[in-house]
Amino acid sequence: MSNDTLRTPGPTIVVEASNDTPLVWFDIAIRGGASADPRGVEGLHRHAALLARRGAGRRDRAELDETLDNLGAALDVGVSRDAVSVSGLALSRHLDAVIDLAADVLAEPRFSEEEHARLLRETPQVLDEIRDDDSALATRWFDWLCSPGHAYGRTSLGTEASLTRIDRASAVDLWRREVVADNMVIGLAGDIDETTAAKIVTRLTERLPAAGRASLELEVPAAPARGRRTILVDKPDRTQAQLRVGHLSVRYGDPDTAALAIAEAVFGGMFSSRLMQEIRVKRGWSYGAGCALRRSRLPHWFEIWMAAGIDVAGPAVALSLELFAEYAAKGPTDDEVDFARSYLVGSMPFHVATARQRMQLAVRDAVFDLPPGYTAKLPEAFGALAASDVRAACKRQLRPDDAVTVAVTTAENAQVALAAAGGGTLTVVDHDEY
Amino acid sequence: MSLLSWTLEAEAPAGRGTTARRHRLSNGLVLISAIDRRAPIVALQTWFRVGSRHEKPGATGMAHLFEHLMFGQTESLPPGEFDRLVERTGGESNAATWVDWTYYRLSLPARDLALGIRLEAERMQHLVLESGPVESERDVVTNERRERVEDDVDGWLDEQLMALAFTLHPYRWPTIGWMEDIRALSLPDIRAFYRTWYAPNNATIICVGDFEEPALLDLIASHYGSIPPAQLPEPSQVHEPAQTRERIVRAPKPIATDRLLVGYKAPGQDEADWAVLEIVATLLAGCPSARLYRRLVIATEAASSVDAQLTPFRDPSLLRLAVTAARGHTADEILGVIDEELALMAETPPSKAEVEKAKAIAETDFWTSLVDVDGKAEALGHYEIALGDFRKVNTLAERLAQVTADDVARVVRQYLVKDRRTIVIAEPENDDTEDES
Numbered sequence: 049m050s051n052d053t054l055r056t057p058g059p060t061i062v063v064e065a066s067n068d069t070p071l072v073w074f075d076i077a078i079r080g081g082a083s084a085d086p087r088g089v090e091g092l093h094r095h096a097a098l099l100a101r102r103g104a105g106r107r108d109r110a111e112l113d114e115t116l117d118n119l120g121a122a123l124d125v126g127v128s129r130d131a132v133s134v135s136g137l138a139l140s141r142h143l144d145a146v147i148d149l150a151a152d153v154l155a156e157p158r159f160s161e162e163e164h165a166r167l168l169r170e171t172p173q174v175l176d177e178i179r180d181d182d183s184a185l186a187t188r189w190f191d192w193l194c195s196p197g198h199a200y201g202r203t204s205l206g207t208e209a210s211l212t213r214i215d216r217a218s219a220v221d222l223w224r225r226e227v228v229a230d231n232m233v234i235g236l237a238g239d240i241d242e243t244t245a246a247k248i249v250t251r252l253t254e255r256l257p258a259a260g261r262a263s264l265e266l267e268v269p270a271a272p273a274r275g276r277r278t279i280l281v282d283k284p285d286r287t288q289a290q291l292r293v294g295h296l297s298v299r300y301g302d303p304d305t306a307a308l309a310i311a312e313a314v315f316g317g318m319f320s321s322r323l324m325q326e327i328r329v330k331r332g333w334s335y336g337a338g339c340a341l342r343r344s345r346l347p348h349w350f351e352i353w354m355a356a357g358i359d360v361a362g363p364a365v366a367l368s369l370e371l372f373a374e375y376a377a378k379g380p381t382d383d384e385v386d387f388a389r390s391y392l393v394g395s396m397p398f399h400v401a402t403a404r405q406r407m408q409l410a411v412r413d414a415v416f417d418l419p420p421g422y423t424a425k426l427p428e429a430f431g432a433l434a435a436s437d438v439r440a441a442c443k444r445q446l447r448p449d450d451a452v453t454v455a456v457t458t459a460e461n462a463q464v465a466l467a468a469a470g471g472g473t474l475t476v477v478d479h480d481e482y
Numbered sequence: 483m484s485l486l487s488w489t490l491e492a493e494a495p496a497g498r499g500t501t502a503r504r505h506r507l508s509n510g511l512v513l514i515s516a517i518d519r520r521a522p523i524v525a526l527q528t529w530f531r532v533g534s535r536h537e538k539p540g541a542t543g544m545a546h547l548f549e550h551l552m553f554g555q556t557e558s559l560p561p562g563e564f565d566r567l568v569e570r571t572g573g574e575s576n577a578a579t580w581v582d583w584t585y586y587r588l589s590l591p592a593r594d595l596a597l598g599i600r601l602e603a604e605r606m607q608h609l610v611l612e613s614g615p616v617e618s619e620r621d622v623v624t625n626e627r628r629e630r631v632e633d634d635v636d637g638w639l640d641e642q643l644m645a646l647a648f649t650l651h652p653y654r655w656p657t658i659g660w661m662e663d664i665r666a667l668s669l670p671d672i673r674a675f676y677r678t679w680y681a682p683n684n685a686t687i688i689c690v691g692d693f694e695e696p697a698l699l700d701l702i703a704s705h706y707g708s709i710p711p712a713q714l715p716e717p718s719q720v721h722e723p724a725q726t727r728e729r730i731v732r733a734p735k736p737i738a739t740d741r742l743l744v745g746y747k748a749p750g751q752d753e754a755d756w757a758v759l760e761i762v763a764t765l766l767a768g769c770p771s772a773r774l775y776r777r778l779v780i781a782t783e784a785a786s787s788v789d790a791q792l793t794p795f796r797d798p799s800l801l802r803l804a805v806t807a808a809r810g811h812t813a814d815e816i817l818g819v820i821d822e823e824l825a826l827m828a829e830t831p832p833s834k835a836e837v838e839k840a841k842a843i844a845e846t847d848f849w850t851s852l853v854d855v856d857g858k859a860e861a862l863g864h865y866e867i868a869l870g871d872f873r874k875v876n877t878l879a880e881r882l883a884q885v886t887a888d889d890v891a892r893v894v895r896q897y898l899v900k901d902r903r904t905i906v907i908a909e910p911e912n913d914d915t916e917d918e919s
Contacts, residue, residue, distance in 0.1 A: 068498050068520060069849040109780075113770035118835070120842030139846060166783065173786035173808050176738035182633055284736045284911070287628040319565045319575075329562070332621025335629055355629045387570060394572015394591055401521035402854050480738070 059253055062235040062410040063245045066403035070140045072238040073404045074150070076252065077131040077415045079233075080226045082204035083266050083346065089213045091206020095167060096219035097125040097132045102163040105152030109163060112149060121146045123153065127204050130345045131233075131415045132226070140239040147248050154227055155255035164216040171211055178205070179480050182283065182290040182456045183355070189281050190292035190454040192482060194349050195273055198296065199266040200342075207482065229253040230261040233414040237407035268346055272296040276472025277452050278365075282459040283479035289361035289457035293368050293471075294351035295450045300343040301418045306429035307441035308350075312341050313388035314380040314438075315371075316352060320387070322371060323352065333360045337368075345416045350446065358457055362465025365453055369470050376446035379439030386435075393427040400424060487703050488513075494873040496690075497852035502862055502872055505699065510683025510711045513702055514862050514872050516690045518855055522591060524691030525859040526598045528606070529585040529867045531686075532679040534659075535652040535797075536715075543623065543659015544667060544675050545584050549577040550619040551672070552586060557608035561615065564601060571597065579657055582796045583867045589856060592692040596701055602687070603705035606680050611673050620664060627658050635735050639743040639804070639906050646729050647745045647800060647904035651722040681712030688863045690855040722798065730905040739786070740807035740909050742816055745800035747902040748792060752869045756792065757881035758893045759801050763790040764840040765832060765890070766823070767803065771839070773823050774803070784811040784819065796868045800904075801897065813907040821900070828894040831887035844882045 085092045101123065102109040116123050119142040126133045134153060138146035178184045192201050206214070234252060236245045272295065298304055309317075316323040316339030327337035334354040342348035352372065356364035380388070400406045406424075413422045453471040455462065456479065467474045488505045496502040502516040537544050553575065555561045568575045573590040586605075588598045631637040641656045648654035658664075689698060725747050735741075749755050767774045767790035778785035787806045793799040805816050852858050866872040 066520070068518075069853055070498075071846070071849050071853070110771070110776070114839075117769040117771045118839045118842060120839075120844075120846040122846075137846065137850070139842075139849075166780075169783060170786065170808075173739070173806075176809070177786065177806060180635055180737045287632045288625070318569050320562065320569050325562070328622055329618065332618045332625065335622055335626035355625070355633075357625055357628060387566070391569045391572055394570070395574070396572070397521055397523050397591060398572070398574070398589055401523055404853065 058229045059232040059234045059249065060414045061245070061249055062233070062407050062414065063240070063242055064235075064237040064403035064407040064410075065240055065242065066237070067239045070239050072138050072140050072143050072236065072240050073407065074136045074237075074248075075235040075408060075411050076134040076150070076154070077233040077411050078134070078226055079131055079231050079261070079264065079415060081129050081131045082127050082202055083129045083199035084264060085202050088210060089218065090202045090210040091171065091204065092214055092218060092222060093132055094127040094204050094206070095171070095214050096222045097127055097134075098167055099159050099163055099219055100153050100157035100223060101125045102167070103158035103160050104149070105156045107149075107152070108158065108160070116146065116149060119145055123150055125153075129200050129204070143240070143248075147251055151252050151255065154252060157223060159216055159220050159223070161216060164219070168211060168214065171205060172208055174205055175208065182286070182288070185281060185283070185479060186290035186292050186454055186456040189279060189456070189482060190294070190349070190351065190452070193277075193279055193454065194294060194452050195269060195296040197267060197269045199268060200344065200346065200348055224257060225259075227256060228259040228261070229256050230259070233411050235407040235411040237403040266346060272450060273452070274450055276449065276470070278466060278469070278471035278474040279452070279454050280459050280463055280466055280474060280476045281454060281456040281479050282476050283456055284458055286456070286458040287358055288355050289358055289364070289455045289462055289466075290355050291361070291365060291368070292351055292353055292454040293365065293372070293451050294349045295447050295452060296347055297341055297350035297445055299345060299347045300416055301422065304441040304445055306426055307433055307438045308341050308445060309392060309426065310385055310388045310430060310433065310438050311380060311442050311446070312339060313391055314384045315339050315375050318388070318391055322375065323354070323368070326367065326371060327354055327356070327364060331360075333357060333364050343412075358462050361455060361457055361462045362469045365455070365466060365469035365471055369448060369451060372446070372451065373448040376442055376448050379442040380435065382435040385438050389430045389433070392430050396424070396427050487707060488699050492871070492873060494876060496858055496862060496875065500858065504866075504872060507682065507703060507707060509707065509709060511702070511706050512686040512866070513699070514686060514688045514866060515695055515698060516858060516862065517693065517695065518690055518858065519692045521855070522593070522692050523855060524590050524592050524595050524598070524689060524693055525855040526588040526590060526595065526602065527585050527688040527859045527863050528602050529583055529686045529688065529863040530679060531684050531867055532584055533580050533582045534655060534657040535581050536679065537652065537655070539655070540663060541667060541671060542655040542663040544672070546579040546658050547619065547623060547664070547667060547672065548676065549579045549584060550623060551611065551616065552577065552605050552609060554615045554619070555610040555612075556604050557610060558604060559601075564605065567597060567601065573598070581653055581657060583864070585863055587856070595689075595693055595698070599701050599705050603709070606682070606685065606706075607709055609676060609680070611669065611676060613669055616669060616672060620667070623658070623664055624661065627661055627664065630658065631656070635737050635741055635908050636804075638735070639741060639908055642731060642733075642906045643743050643745045643800070643802070643904055646731055646906065647725070647747070648722055651720045651797065653795065653797065653799060678712065678715065681714070682706055682709045683711035684714055686863065686866050688859040688866075690859040690862070725902050725904075728900050728903055728905065730907070732907040732909060734911040735908040736911050737908055738910060739809055739811070740813040740907060742805045742807065742813040743906045744803045744817070744820065745904045746898045748799055748801040748897055750797045750799065751794045752796070752874070754881070755893050755897070757878060758885050758889045759792050759897065760844065760882060761837060761840040761885045762827070762890055762894060762898070763792045763801060764843055765827070765836060766790045768840070769843055773827070774820065777819055777823060778805065778816060782819065783808055784816055794864065794868065813909070817905070824894055824898045828891055828898070831891040834887055837885060837887050837890060841882060841885070844879070848879050
């Protein structure tokens with residue numbers, strides 16, 4: 049087994065070898081992602097990535113799909129806020145053939161007019177599917193409204209309006225500009241040795257343009273939004289309220305990251321956490337309740353989540369805000385910090401148990417411009433923190449007075465209680481407005 | 483001493499370099515162990531042969547309720563202590579219930595295996611079932627049901643399909659239970675259910691990971707060896723009458739476009755044709771080049787998604803096709819396309835290359851399921867409990883490899899016919915889409 053993260057001119061390369069199955073995974077991350085979409089053209093990175101997968105080299109979409117399926121392989125593209133990803137899975141005996149196809153997608157996507165038009169027709173229907181899914185809908189609205197103007201508020205899917213501004217030429221230009229070796233992180237894991245991995249990296253990148261890493265200048269508001277706000281996303285016939293409460297916080301890799309990971313675990317990252325105990329165990333208001341500091345390259349959200357019965361939606365928001373305010377002010381107790389530290393240190397082996405997991409963590413660290421092994425070494429940072437350090441981080445970074453609340457529920461039955469929950473000015477919007 | 487109490491019954495590969503072994507303790511408890519030292523962790527799962535099929539009408543949701551109650555107070559553990567002990571190690575606990583089984587999952591650092599065994603043995607024997615905690619968990623479960631069924635159109639479709647497709651078999655009620663039943667489960671009945679099913683001779687422990695087998699056998703024997711076996715109910719076998727005509731239900735929902743769920747009666751997972759239907763499901767909608775995906779999503783753009791799933795149940799169940807209509811298209815139009823594609827597959831066997839494609843995908847899926855210790859444990863547990871023998875995790879792969887193109891055409895003709903299907907359609911409440919058909 050090896051663990052190499054190489055940083056030389058060209059792509060950053062991660063190799064994690066393990067022959068416990070005859071499978072090889074590869075993850076190619078291309079820095080940029082949805083946060084780099086031009087304002088008003090949200091969805092462009094996703095569109096370019098999906099289009100690249102729909103025909104490359106000498107194969108059109110159908111031929112590419114057929115060839116991959118015949119090999120029992122997968123080649124998927126996706127977009128996060130920070131990167132476009134091209135990910136593959138292959139039986140090791142078919143790896144060469146699958147890498148050839150991936151290299152075609154990177155270097156010679158066809159960007160066919162027919163598929164471009166088809167994709168523009170398809171994407172609004174993905175928006176429909178999100179509107180049909182209360183949890184996804186709550187996340188979409190929260191992302192948009194948590195910190196107006198922030199690059200992470202741009203939806204990776206786009207909006208009905210922004211999709212009309214996506215043209216094929218922009219997608220082609222984006223791909224040529226960003227899909228360059230210096231801008232990529234390539235991870236390989238599984239039934240592969242380092243010599244083979246090096247050859248594969250060469251094959252994946254040798255046909256790419258010789259250009260430097262694209263500069264990423266993303267919008268982050270100088271001053272985060274102040275004051276509490278509540279947005280009720282009105283949807284008929286709900287029996288629950290999908291709730292999100294939070295605010296703009298720090299980037300993953302900030303000096304407070306380790307302290308906030310402990311704070312997150314105490315407040316809402318374990319079953320024993322405060323939110324789960326108060327909301328689920330003591331009151332039975334929601335099947336689950338927790339919080340998360342979103343791990344991203346730029347400052348991102350601290351977010352509380354739950355799905356409370358509609359009859360207790362108001363009290364659930366009020367209690368969450370009350371617990372949040374108390375936690376921000378006083379932080380965790382010494383015992384809670386000890387417990388969370390024990391949990392986080394003890395849980396690390398589960399996050400790095402397989403070659404694929406180790407590779408994915410290393411790729412993520414590289415995309416976030418963190419030192420090699422940053423995440424795997426966090427347990428050392430946990431051990432060095434005193435409880436007072438965690439409490440100080442809570443005071444610095446948690447801002448309950450600026451919490452934004454999003455509730456996807458039926459206004460007719462929940463608006464009065466939500467308005468009285470202490471979440472600030474309440475605005476009602478229709479669920480299919482965005 | 484305890485080594486003498488165990489009987490080694492079977493062994494078989496469970497992925498590269500891993501051998502799974504079944505041992506039986508004198509009180510009927512079964513252990514399947516598989517050593518995998520790639521990480522200092524263990525997957526410790528306790529599977530019980532009790533699922534929603536073992537419930538009675540009017541008391542549905544009982545098996546699933548235990549998935550919640552089993553993390554509560556025991557005679558030696560105060561409320562919340564189970565989770566705290568596990569989380570302090572860095573481990574995680576969870577549980578799952580389905581029609582044929584319930585299992586409890588602990589993922590632990592290898593050094594804490596003994597703790598896990600102690601906790602599992604404790605809650606198998608000494609769970610405290612009192613009104614307060616039961617009522618609290620009942621509220622949680624009703625909220626879980628609201629989230630997964632009442633406010634989730636896919637959950638609603640799934641529930642309606644099973645309720646309509648099965649008239650006698652217990653597969654007709656949802657694993658989470660009907661809301662009115664969840665609210666009505668009585669404390670005496672809950673206690674009786676625990677006494678009936680939570681016993682060593684109804685359980686199989688799966689342990690995969692970094693441990694020494696003799697020490698594991700000793701530990702389990704010392705914690706479970708004195709628990710007496712229970713008098714288990716005789717297995718009841720309900721034969722669902724053959725379906726002879728199509729069943730269909732429609733309902734308005736707050737959704738953007740039609741959603742369609744079709745279930746064709748299919749054999750149980752252990753029957754020969756199940757493997758053939760697994761290949762059929764892949765050829766229809768299990769990959770980007772699958773027939774229905776190409777026709778509905780790409781060629782006609784009548785659907786935004788299509789999925790096929792063959793349920794892995796012990797008794798005959800369903801091959802399900804789930805489709806979300808695209809804007810301007812209807813479920814009825816999509817049904818027509820499904821019928822055309824099935825007729826084509828029934829009349830003309832697929833090429834050998836097409837069948838080989840599905841087998842290649844199955845091979846990748848097989849290995850993917852065995853990548854980590856939790857996945858290995860789940861695979862071993864499912865095959866041992868649902869099909870009676872963990873070694874069938876390997877024989878299914880062999881069965882898939884033997885499927886021929888003629889088999890495919892034959893099972894499509896036999897199973898995927900209108901008279902054997904049930905259809906559930908959710909339609910937008912305010913349908914302003916234009917029907918282009």
